[in-house]
Each structure stands twice: as C-alpha cells, then as structure tokens.
Amino acid sequence: MSGASVKVAVRVRPFNSREMGKDSKCIIQMSGNTTNYTHTHYYASTVHSARLH
Numbered sequence: 001m002s003g004a005s006v007k008v009a010v011r012v013r014p015f016n017s018r019e020m021g022k023d024s025k026c027i028i029q030m031s032g033n034t035t036n037y038t039h040t041h042y043y044a045s046t047v048h049s050a051r052l053h
Contacts, residue, residue: 010035 027038
C-alpha cells in the first residue's frame with residue numbers, strides 16, 4: 001500500500017463531573033502540531049508522540 005496516507009482528527013474535551021468524580025486521568029496532551037498520548041496499563045506506561053501535518 002505504498003503512497004497511502006491516513007489523516008487523524010483528535011478532539012480533547014474537558015472532563016465531565018462523573019469523570020472527575022472517578023479521578024480519571026487525561027492521557028492526551030496537545031502542543032501545536034504535536035499530539036502526545038499516554039497508554040497506561042496495569043504493568044506498563046508508554047508515551048507516544050505524533051506530529052500532525
């Protein structure tokens with residue numbers, strides 16, 4: 001599949017009261033054209049970055 005491209009749209013909204021009540025953690029951080037997300041699991045935590053074009 002050479003030459004294929006994928007566009008991804010990311011929208012981050014504030015937590016609602018239910019999510020805040022459960023001490024939810026925000027796993028997405030955006031800075032300019034870069035989106036960072038943290039994938040957490042019970043045994044590992046990994047941070048990924050992607051530059052948006």
